[in-house]
Amino acid sequence: PPPPPPPTTFTTRIPVPLSARGAVIGAKGVVIREIAAKAKASVTLDDGIATIQAQSSEALEDAKEMIMAIIERLGSPTYKATVELPREICGAIVGPKGATIRAIEHKTQATIRVEDYVAMISAPSERSLQSAQEMITALVEAKRAPSALAPQSPPAPSAVATQAVRGTVDVPMSARTAVFGPKGSFLQEIEAKTKAVVKMEDGTAKITAPSEAALEKARDMIMSKIIQRSTASLPAALSVKGFVPVPANARGAVVGPRGSFIRDIATKTLTHIHMEQDLAIIAAPSDAALQEAKAAIQAVVKASASQQGVPEQVADLVAGEQYAARVSSVHTGVGVVVSLAHEKMLLRVSDLAPTDSLRDIAPGKNITVRYCGAQEHDGVVEHRISRDGVSS
Numbered sequence: 001p002p003p004p005p006p007p008t009t010f011t012t013r014i015p016v017p018l019s020a021r022g023a024v025i026g027a028k029g030v031v032i033r034e035i036a037a038k039a040k041a042s043v044t045l046d047d048g049i050a051t052i053q054a055q056s057s058e059a060l061e062d063a064k065e066m067i068m069a070i071i072e073r074l075g076s077p078t079y080k081a082t083v084e085l086p087r088e089i090c091g092a093i094v095g096p097k098g099a100t101i102r103a104i105e106h107k108t109q110a111t112i113r114v115e116d117y118v119a120m121i122s123a124p125s126e127r128s129l130q131s132a133q134e135m136i137t138a139l140v141e142a143k144r145a146p147s148a149l150a151p152q153s154p155p156a157p158s159a160v161a162t163q164a165v166r167g168t169v170d171v172p173m174s175a176r177t178a179v180f181g182p183k184g185s186f187l188q189e190i191e192a193k194t195k196a197v198v199k200m201e202d203g204t205a206k207i208t209a210p211s212e213a214a215l216e217k218a219r220d221m222i223m224s225k226i227i228q229r230s231t232a233s234l235p236a237a238l239s240v241k242g243f244v245p246v247p248a249n250a251r252g253a254v255v256g257p258r259g260s261f262i263r264d265i266a267t268k269t270l271t272h273i274h275m276e277q278d279l280a281i282i283a284a285p286s287d288a289a290l291q292e293a294k295a296a297i298q299a300v301v302k303a304s305a306s307q308q309g310v311p312e313q314v315a316d317l318v319a320g321e322q323y324a325a326r327v328s329s330v331h332t333g334v335g336v337v338v339s340l341a342h343e344k345m346l347l348r349v350s351d352l353a354p355t356d357s358l359r360d361i362a363p364g365k366n367i368t369v370r371y372c373g374a375q376e377h378d379g380v381v382e383h384r385i386s387r388d389g390v391s392s
Helices: 018-025 027-039 057-074 087-094 096-108 126-143 173-180 182-194 212-230 248-255 257-269 287-307
Strands: 010-015 042-046 049-054 079-084 111-115 118-123 165-170 197-201 204-209 240-245 272-276 279-284 322-331 335-340 343-348 366-377 380-386
Touching (some): 010 057, 010 096, 018 027, 018 042, 018 057, 049 057, 079 126, 087 096, 087 126, 096 111, 118 126, 118 173, 173 182, 173 212, 182 197, 182 212, 204 212, 240 287, 240 343, 248 257, 248 272, 257 287, 279 287, 322 343, 335 380, 343 380
Antiparallel strands (some): 010 049, 079 118, 111 118, 240 279, 272 279, 322 335, 322 366, 335 343, 366 380
16 A cells, blocks of 8 residues: 555644743743643754644644743733734735745734734834834735725724713733634624723723723623633533732742642642643632632731741721722732732733723832722632722
8 A cells, every 4th residue: 555645744843032042942942842741742943943843733733832832931021903804815925835925024014924914013113013014014015916905885884872981901912813813803803792892902892882891891891811722722521710919929839839838729620720830720610619729829928928037917908989009910800909009910811990000010010009898709819900980
């Protein structure tokens, strides 16, 4: 019999900013080997370009998302935009094996990803972003079919009422294609269900709604899509999500030697737990398991604070009053961890003011928050803070 055909190899290349190259490689190459092992792909980094080769498109995407997450966290460009690509000419825009896009990246120093007929651009400067946008737009116009150049009827007037309410949701890079949807289908679905108009600009979903209820429903739909995308690789049974702020001085105690303590908590509670800067992010099969994992982590944090002489009690905070807080870390799609009255508290994306953007809130920045009180769940005390309605 004839020999079987060689397996198909999927290949992609990602420009890695200088500030993120060390993190992508890791000490003695441990991170890049871990990415390759988890994704079951070949990953190399040479001259600032990460080359990924895999036997399936799923493995290719898994490796790409892990690398992009590191780039976004440590070397993320400041300026972002998207350009929609007509389906019939998308391949021509990308070029053979991505050659055209890579040429634009080389000329503009921008990073470009094309998914679901949308070119997502990240750039280190406004000029770089504008150059990349202009080059892609010029290609679209040059390759567009003549019929597509026919005059289009103007869009119908927006149904949003005159007294509209507005809000925003910061969308992480890994979820932007899903939130946009093929040819904007998910944004159209939100508009059909909520009567709210949603526009994606530089990684932010800007919502204009006829009422507060419609605004919240649109926000919830977007956040559900973000969570669905960010936890897609986890088992479906781990459907209950939660977060526990972990101070820097307690992180080692929570994680343990080579992650042994946090793995032990996850095993005992049947949950998935991973650390992201000042947050322990938990995915659990039930609310009871989530609360059990939270309690175990908070017990370690409390014990660590006692051993180091850190005050355990929150100073007298009055619900509804405003207080100065200092940003400890920023987590795209989740929120901001702040220091307030010797405690680490999570300011969720949903509790940001409509005018806030995670891009403008950097670690070390002083912000004003409103304390909304504390709630106890199975012996675990959670403090709630908000930026919505804050005067400054």
